Amino acid sequence: MEYPELVPGTLLRRYQRFLADVRLDDGREVTAHCPNTGSMRAVNVPGCRVWLSPSDNPKRKLAWTWELIELPQPDGTLALASVQTGRANRIVEEALRAGRVPGLAGYAELRREATVAAAGGQAARLDFRLDDPERGTAFVEVKQVTLKEPDGHGYFPDAVSARGRKHLEVLAALAQAGQRAVLLFCVAHEGIDDVAPAEHLDPAYAQALRDAAGLGVEVLAQRCEIRRAGERPVAIRLGEPLPVALERRFREPGGPA
Template sequence: MDYPKLVPGVLLRRYKRFLSDVRLKDGREVVAHCPNTGSMRAVNVPGCRVWLAASTDPRRKLAWTWELIELPQPDGTTAMASVHTGRANRIVEEALGKGRVKELADYAELRREARVEQPAGETPSRLDFRLDDPVLGPAYVEVKQVTLKEPDGHGYFPDAVSERGRKHLEVLAELAAQGQRAVLLFCVAHEAIDAVAPAAHLDPAYAATLRRVARQGVEVLAYRCAVRRVNGVPVTIQLDQALPVSLEREMIDFSQRSM
C-alpha cells in the first residue's frame, strides 16, 4: 500500500479517542485525527516521532490524520508501527491479491465484507474477506491488527477487552464446523514484533476462545508489515514476513508498558 505524502511531527497527546495533538517540524501544533478506537496500549507514547497525512478536502473537520509512530527499542533503534487500524484490511487485501500470504495464495476471487448467515432470528455476521476458487471452494478470513509489543518481545492481541473480537472467533468456529475454511489473520503492524500470542493478561476470555476455536479447526496466521522509507520518509507498507503464533503461551503479568 502506498502512503500519501507524509509529514513528520512529535506526538504531544492523544485524547477523546479520536484526537491527537502533534507538533510539526516548523513548530506548529496541529490537531490530527486518530483513526484507532482501541486502547493503543504501547503505541500512544508522547514524545515519539509520528507521521501524518494531510488532506485538502474542505468537508473534513481535521486536515491531518495520524498514520505511523516510531518507537524506541532496547537496542537503541526505532521501529515503525501503524496506528491506523483502517489500513489493515487494505494491506491484507493487497497481499492476498499478490499471493504474499502463501497459505491463501491459490484462490481465484476475493470479496470484501463477506456475509455469514446466522440461525433464524439472528442478525447475519460479516467477516472481512471471502476467497473463492472452483477447486478449493470458499475461505473466510477475519483480519485483526496487532501493535501491542510487551516486554517479552511478543506481540499480543487484543490490547483491551474485545467482545466483538471474541464474537468473530465464534463465527469462524461455526464455519469450520460446517466444513468451511475459516482463517484468523493477524496483521502485525509493528516492525519489532517477532511472534504473536493471545493477550490472556488483558482479555482472558478472548484468549481462551481463540485456543478453543483453533482446536475446532480455525486456522490462525500472523504476518508482519514492513515499512519502506525513501530518504527517511515512509512511502509504502506491506505484509512481508510470516510470524509464529504461540496460542498456548501462559498468562504473564506485565508491570511495565513496552514499546
C-alpha cells in the same frame, strides 16, 4: 500500499479516542484524527516521533490523520508501528491478490465484507471471502496487532474485545460446518516477532481463540514491512509470516515464572 507524502512531528497527546495533538517539525501544533478505536496500549507514547497524512478535503473537520509512530526498542533501534487500523484490510487485500499470503494464494475470486449467518440466526460480517472452483471457499478475518509488551512479545487484543470474540465464534462455526475459516493477524509493528493471545488483558478472548483453533480455525500472522525513502515512510506491505503462540502467557520481566 503507497502512502501519501507523510509529514513528521512529535506526539503531544491522544485524547477523546479519536484526537491527537502533534507538534510538526516546522513548529506548528495541529490536531490530527486518530483512526484507532483501541486502547493503543504501548503505541500511545507522547514524545515519540509520528507521521501524519494531510488532506485538502474541505468537508473534513481535521486536515491531518495520524498514520505511524516511531518507538524506541530495547536494543536501541527504532521501530515504526502503524496506528491506522483502517489500513490493515487494504494491506491484506493487496497481499491476497498478489498471492503473498502463504496458503491463501491462487483463489479465483476475492470479495470484501462477506456476510455469514451467526449464532441465533443473526448476520455477521467477516473481512474477506475467497472462492475457487477447485479449492472451494475460505473466509478470512483480519486483526491488526501493535501491542508489544515489556517481555518482548506481541499480543492481541490490547483491551477487552467483545467484537473480536464474536468474530472468533463465527469463524469457529464455519469451521465446524466444514468451511475454511482463517484468522489473520496483520502485525503492524516492526519490532514484533511473534503473536499470542493477550490473556492478561482479555482472558475470554484468549480462551475463545484457543477454542476456535481447536475446532479448525487457521490462525496466521504476518508482519508488515514499511519502506522508507531516507527516513520518510513511503509504503507498507504485508511481509514475512510470524509464529503464533496460542499457549504463551504474558509475564512481567523479572516476575515469577
